[in-house]
Amino acid sequence: xxxxxxxxxxGGLPKIILIAPDGARAEVYLHGGQVTSWxxxxxxxxxxxxxxxxxxxxxxxxxxxxxxxxQFSVFGPLRKHGFARLSDWGLLGIEQHAxxxxxxxxxxxxxxxxxxxxxGFQLExxxxxxxxxxxxxxxxxxxxxxxxxxxxxxxxxxRVLDISQVRIDGLQGSTYLDQADENHEKLQSEKLLAIExxxxxxxxxxxxxxxxxxxxxxxxxxxxxxxxTVIWNPGAEARLVDLEPDSFRSFVCIESATIARPVRLxxxxxxxxxxxxxxxxxxxx
Numbered sequence: 001x002x003x004x005x006x007x008x009x010x011g012g013l014p015k016i017i018l019i020a021p022d023g024a025r026a027e028v029y030l031h032g033g034q035v036t037s038w039x040x041x042x043x044x045x046x047x048x049x050x051x052x053x054x055x056x057x058x059x060x061x062x063x064x065x066x067x068x069x070x071q072f073s074v075f076g077p078l079r080k081h082g083f084a085r086l087s088d089w090g091l092l093g094i095e096q097h098a099x100x101x102x103x104x105x106x107x108x109x110x111x112x113x114x115x116x117x118x119x120g121f122q123l124e125x126x127x128x129x130x131x132x133x134x135x136x137x138x139x140x141x142x143x144x145x146x147x148x149x150x151x152x153x154x155x156x157x158x159r160v161l162d163i164s165q166v167r168i169d170g171l172q173g174s175t176y177l178d179q180a181d182e183n184h185e186k187l188q189s190e191k192l193l194a195i196e197x198x199x200x201x202x203x204x205x206x207x208x209x210x211x212x213x214x215x216x217x218x219x220x221x222x223x224x225x226x227x228x229t230v231i232w233n234p235g236a237e238a239r240l241v242d243l244e245p246d247s248f249r250s251f252v253c254i255e256s257a258t259i260a261r262p263v264r265l266x267x268x269x270x271x272x273x274x275x276x277x278x279x280x281x282x283x284x285x
Contacts, residue, residue: 006091011055016091020101020130029061033089033105033125036064040132040279046219048157048251052242060085062242063157063251065136067125070117070150072259081155083116084123092124100130108143120144132279139272142265149264153230153257154275161215163233163249167192170210171229177202177260195252198235202228204260211280212254218280223256225273230255 009015009029018026020041027037038046049063060066060081069084071077079086084107092104107123120143128135136154160166171188178184179200188203192213206229212219223229232253234240256275263271 009055010053013055013057016094016103018094018101018103018127018129021096021099022131024101024129024131024134026127026129026134028103028105028127029055029064030089030091030105031055031057032061032085032087033067033107033123034061034064034085035127035134035136036061038129038134038277040134041130043132043279044216046134046159046277046279048159048247050243050247052244052247054242057088058086062240065157066155067123067138068151068153068155068257069123069138069140070119070121070148070152072151072153072257075151075259078116083113085155087113089123089125100128102126102128119146119148121148133276135274135276137272137274139270140263140265141270142267145267147264147266149262151257151259151262152273153226153228153255153259154273155230155253155255156221156275156277157251157253158212158219158221158277159216160212160250160252163195163252165214166195166252167213168210168231168252168254169193169213170207171203171231174203174206176204193231195231195233198237199231199233199252201231202257202259203231204228210254212252220276220278220280221254221256222276222278223274225271226256226258226275227261228257228259230257230259 022041024041025039053062066085068081071082094103124139126137210221
């Protein structure tokens, strides 16, 4: 039997603690099916979690990896980012294989979701940790009797030493929608993206592997199945109630998402997208 525990977390919300044989560790709240912590083996915390985050039902947890479904941001009629991050998920099971530990979380349509979005669905989020890597796979199945269309994403908050030191490699040559500049379509011409002020960009089908460089070393961010990548940081002028004024310095979001071309599923069809985070050694540059 693998070592795991279900405990009471912040705000009295239940959370799952995963611990791989090599000591890699993750924490997942059933509220939102949300990963809130990932520590690689012999490493340090890699995810940002706001000290002001509200751990209560009907509120989103600010940080970690929120699951966005069935709507990304305000691209549709629903509440921003949909309802998955506000819903109570279930735990299907936890398994340990050699050097890895994994858990599967699930969310299905219910009376509350059908009032917001009248479709039958099942989501599964698989979280696997071990060594210097975490993998998150989101699966969507149409369990209803009619087709539906959705957008989705994993809104990953990555902890950084200081936002001024952040450089992201792998976006050069990609077009993006600049949501911080009236949604103008632009081209990423620079090899390395630096975060300078408010940044809110949807990159269309960039390279499947990005490198995040900052004072804490390098982190590789991979995606499969997701068509788009979102880069977000609110900047110094933002005033969000669940973020401290200077918290913008401590994170950048690199989100694997499917936005520009929504997914259409017929009854019994499924879709799947994966994001992987791999911690590399400290940079010598």
